[in-house]
Amino acid sequence: MDTLASLIERRAPVSPDCACAEAAARFAADPAAMLLAVTEDDRPVGLVGRDLLLALADDPRPVREVMDASPLVAPAEAAPWSFREQALAESPEALSRGFIAVEDGRYLGVGTAVALMNARRPRATRAQQDPTSLLIQRMSEEVLRHLDGVADFTARLLRQQLSPDAQACVRAIAETGDDLNVLMRRAVDLHEADLGALAFSRRPCRLQDLMDGLDARWKGRAAAAGLTLLTAYDGDPEYAAQIDDGRLMQVFDALVFRALSETRRGAVEVSLKARPTAEGLLLEGRVRDAGGDLSPERLAHIFAPLGETATDHPEGLSAGLGMALAARIITAADGVIRAESNPGVGVTVTFELIAPQAAVEIQAADDAVEGPARTAHVLIVDDNATNRMVAEALCEMFDCTSEQAVDGVEALEAVKARHFDLILMDIKMPRMDGVAATRAIRDLPGTAARTPIIALTANADPEDVRGYLEAGMNDVVEKPIKAERMLAALQAALEAVDAASAAA
Structure with missing residues (x-):
């Protein structure tokens, strides 16, 4: 198992009485050195960074007057991800300055926040989870499935x-x-993050659009609470980043949710700054509230699931889970997140991450969801009646006709008996699941084998999607189903069939 010992630089420390000029000379002689530990009797008492000391190259003062006297210190045998998550929850600002590793209390080496953020937590498989964890996960999936049904029917x-x-x-x-x-x-995602299994699906995202969407998403709720939401994007309007925009929106949602919960009057400020660097776009997100002051102890636990927010408000549990999840997402994206008290009132939460720059096509805005270019007859395959009714309603919205099957066996018989333009296939079903049914359909003779099949599933991790496509499915739409995403998949599948027919 990886330990902090594998991440540290074992550089000789300096004493508290060492002159700043002498320590600066150490940094100047070693361009790779970012940190130096300050020790007494081989025990760490402080930490100094490269930038600070080089700025004090002519300063005769001893290091003890400028050092970080409360650095993060951890046993060298500690697991990187465990130490990282604890530090993010308790003292993210100290983590940004680096850490000291010790062995039996004695200095061993120093490590940077970058090295720690790049450490990957081992991913736990389903088989490695304890029965209670599996039970909670399955129950959560069932509750979410029914909640999705409630949302669709109320819509x-x-x-x-x-x-x-x-x-x-x-x-x-x-x-x-x-x-x-x-x-x-949030609870399910936080559980996945703690297992090292939080999935990301990166794609080009226009940053101006993301912030416009965030503003539309929260402005009404802020106004209903008598507050003002101020959103701003600082960057080229055409900048796009290769990111998981859904995960980034989760981060902003969590920070804004907490900020609105804490603020009784005034404004909540939300901003995203994008700057090009040699490594990609540097994204800096910031959410500033006008809530009450937090003590240093409460501020240190702002990213803990049951931290400073969890019991203060009726919505505290959701806010606490959201803040913890936001920290996990940013950490998993090799970023840094921190919180600090404002000079006046309230708290500002800031995160930074680097994402590859991408290119996107700008499409004309159109609020209406229009159907495909031609009418299609669709087979809906799902063992859950609510899910079938939701899919049927979407087909009606797109001017498509539909039939239903409750599992893969019925679906296979239906495809053998009559023509369908497209199949919407659930994955987990009794008798024959969606993957097995897809393979069986692909083995049929004639044109039935080429019927487009779109998976409808809540299991849309990259590994799962790869398996569905390898089985012969054409596309995957994640549950809860969004009309726009379903329409895009349906149009793409039908257009591919039409193009193939025209070329034949």
Whole structure:
């Protein structure tokens, strides 16, 4: 197992009485040195960094007057990811300055925050999880599946002509379901992060669009609370980054959620700055609230799941889980996140990460969801009646006709008996699952074997998606299903069939 000993630089320390000029000469002679430990009797008492000492190259003062007298110190045998997560939760600012590793209390070496952030936590497999963990995970998946059904049906009701009272009731149900959905997903994602299994799906994302979406997402909620939400993007309007925009939005959502919960009056400021570097785009996100002051002890636990926010408000648990998840996401993306008290009131949370620059095509905005270019007859395969009804409603929205099957066996028989333009296939089903059904359909004679198949699943990690595509599926749409994403997949599949037919 990796330990901190594998990450440190075993450089000779300096004494507290060493002159700043002498320590600066050490850094000047060794361009690779970023940190020097300060020790007394072989025990660490402080830490000094390269930039500070080089700026004090002519300063005769002793190092003890300028050193960080409260550095992070950890046993050299500690697991990097465990130490990192504890440091992020308790003292992220100290972590940004580096750490000292000790062996039996004696100085061994120094390590940088960059080296620690690059350390990967071992990924636990499902088989390695304890039974209780597996039970909680399965229960969470079931609860989320039913919550997705509630969300879809309330959305359908809100599109109908209801009385004002009925519409208010349905909207309240929808908002309550959404809040519970967010809480559950944060808990599930945090569990995945603790297992080292948090999945990322990186794609080009236009940063201006991301911030516009964030503003639209939260401005109404801020106004309802009597607050002002100020969002800003500082960067080239055409900058795009290769990132998981969903994960980045999770981070912003968590920070804004907490900020709105803490602020009683005034404004919450949200910003994203993008600057080009040799390694890619440097992204700096910032959320500043006008809430109450936090003691140093509470501020140190702001990224803990049951930290400073968790018990202060009715929404505290969700806020606490969100802050912990935000820290895990930024850490997993090799970034740094920190929180500090404002000079006046409130707290500012800042994160930084580097992402590859990307290019995206700018499309004209269109609020309407239009159907595919031609009518299609779709086979919906899912063992859950609610999921089938949701898929059927989407097909109706896109002017498509549909039939239903409850598992892979029924789907295979239906495809043998009649023509379908497209198949929407669930993965986990009794008798025959979606992967086995897809392989069986691909083995059929004639044109039925070429019917486009789109997977509908909550299991859309990159490894899972690769397996679905290798089995013969054409695309994957993640649950809960978004109409725009479903339409894009449906259009792409039908256009590919039309193009192949035209070329034949």
